[in-house]
Amino acid sequence: MTKSAATQHMSQIQSHLQVAPCAAQEESRIKTPIESMAEEREKATFNVRELTYYLDGGEKFTKVREKFMMELERDPTFRMYDMYDVTKDQIRERTMEKFRTIVHYVSAEPVPIFTLRMQTISLIDPGFWTRFGVHYGLFFGALRGSATSAQFSHWVSKGALALNGMVGCFAMTELGHGSNVAGLETTATFDETSDQFIIHTPTITATKWWIGGAAHTATHCVVFAQLIVRGKRYGTKSFVVQLRDTHTYGLMPGVNIGDIGKKMGRDGIDNGWIQFTNVRIPRTNMLMKHTKVSRAGEVKEPPMAQLTYGALIQGRVAMVVDSGNIAKKAITIAGRYAAVRRQFTSNPHDVQETKLIDYAIHQYRLMPLLAQAYAFHFTGVETNKLYEDLMDQLESTQPDDPTMNQVLDTLKETHATSAGLKAFCTWGTLNAIEACRQSLGGHGYSAYTGLATTYNDFAVHCTWEGDNTILTLQLGRYLVNCYREVITGKTQPDGVSYLNHLDTLLNQGCAVKTNEEILDFDIIQQAWGVVSANVVKKAGEDFDACLKQGLSPEAAYEECSQARLAAAKIHSFGYVFRRFTQAVRNAPEGLRPILTKVCLLYGLYSIEQNAGFFLQYRYFTPSQMDYVRAQVNAFCRAVRQEYIPLIDAFNYSDYMINSPLGVYDGNVYEKYFDQVKRQNPVGQPHPYLPLIQSLLRRDIEDDEPLEDDDDDDE
């Protein structure tokens, strides 16, 4: 190399080296995931802590929740870091350990505080929540709802409340029947001579199936069976049957039990099947708050069958609350990840890739789900209040009180509304979990990022305690009846009060002329009122037309079931929006601007998703629907600005979220990698070496070398 060539070469190298400081400078402008998350928090225009207090019902409750989160996180039996890798049998054993820890608090804490503890647990370990809920919610709930006060005291004295000396389960469903409770086949035949009932499984389809806690845990069971006295059938009633000896855990004579095995989720609960072969129980084990059977075999039916509805409402309300809580968890994971995950650059001059959340379509995927989580949260709070007020009224009203009819109307309304909301909110949240999972891309498919398991655990809410389709149809049937009452002049209660204004609502159109005018709670509420009134009227008219054609009421309801389903769905959208607007109006002043944005997004997005109804009933013109669309986009952008503070306000600790992609500080890659590395201990032998060796080292008979095929190149 000549001297000048060498100099040129050196200067080339230097110029290359000079790039390094530039790249370093550029790199210093590249934000780490932690910085990317921190900058989102700076955008808050409201006090996040104040919003947490408002969501929790006050500072006092936030502190209680935080105490629970800390206690659970420090409790080794509630360790969650390896939950995605344990087997069904290990989960079940751990669930039992947790049982022992939690039982202590049952007697130590007042019911509302214990309920909060259980709500916190339901977010961390839904399987355990269910196993515990089977005893307290279903078994004990059935005793409270269906036992006379003397019977109730008897079972409490036997340990039903303290969970001492007995563990309960609840056996309604059979292999052949679930939703159709009247069709259950198990029999309870009264034997006058011995003053006993004989509980019997007459066919294979009468085998009790899916019974939570039956496989290994329960000693006692509330069994639903057909009451037969002196050869006459009186329908399905409930009976307490002992399944196992409480010391040896051996099965009682005539009881046969098995495990129904691995499920889609919630493996912590031991669902089982039960067969009874002429099992004898004392007559007084029939729960007789409503129907009574005397020593002489006289059957007394309850004067007001509707009063039995109350027992069903509690579980449905709990699922509405759980829908809000789980929706908040899912959006916390997807939302936080979207603030730090970067792909491509949306602007060629950007030195750093764009955050997912800065893509308009990602905002459109996630911001309505965040709004829905808020909507479901407030609906849960409000529905819980309605339920408690109703229970107070029921307890303080006697059958001959003049206010009894009004209380019964409220009971019917709450029963129907809670059925519809249970379906509406669990469906909404299940879809939201899956949408959140997909928004994580490939990592959403990893068990460690949490949403796949959350989906599997949550899905059962759409089926148990009333299949969603059937519950929605029940609400539809109630709405048809309300419509028919309104046209005969009867005023309807609060939840369906829009039907009292049918004449004005049915043909009402919207008068707004600009994008801005549509941003009004009253307009959106009226929009839902108008379409709800129309779809309910349509279902009512379809039903009446069927009756006129000579169909029986049952056949007529069946014939108009699609119209009933649509009516219930639209009614529930309007109901949830009303609950949300109420919560915004009641919020502290400093929170109202941000909550108003979220609420408007929820209302407008729901309208956009159901545009067909609003156009069909001419509340909105096509151009007004364009205003709605434009504002949905605008509000996705607006809510995006503060969406991380809105998520932070849910106040779920990293332990509760249990997903490295949803961590508070945004350090997702390191946390995720750490979690995965824990599953790769160093120095372990290959798990299936002989198999893989035998695959790669097979004897190949024709071991001729491959011929050269360069000929083609010549």
Ligand SMILES: Cc1cc2nc3c(=O)[nH]c(=O)nc-3n(C[C@H](O)[C@H](O)[C@H](O)COP(=O)(O)OP(=O)(O)OC[C@H]3O[C@@H](n4cnc5c(N)ncnc54)[C@H](O)[C@@H]3O)c2cc1C
């Ligand atoms: C994990 C788990 C735990 C459970 N734990 C318990 C327990 O502890 N105790 C207990 O008693 N039960 C329990 N169950 C049972 C549960 O309550 C029932 O599965 C549920 O009520 C649905 O009943 P089914 O399975 O018989 O469905 P079916 O009633 O057979 O319904 C099947 C399908 O048909 C549709 N369908 C049915 N009837 C109609 C109709 N008239 N019109 C239109 N569509 C209709 C439904 O929408 C559904 O999609 C549990 C279930 C699961 C999955």
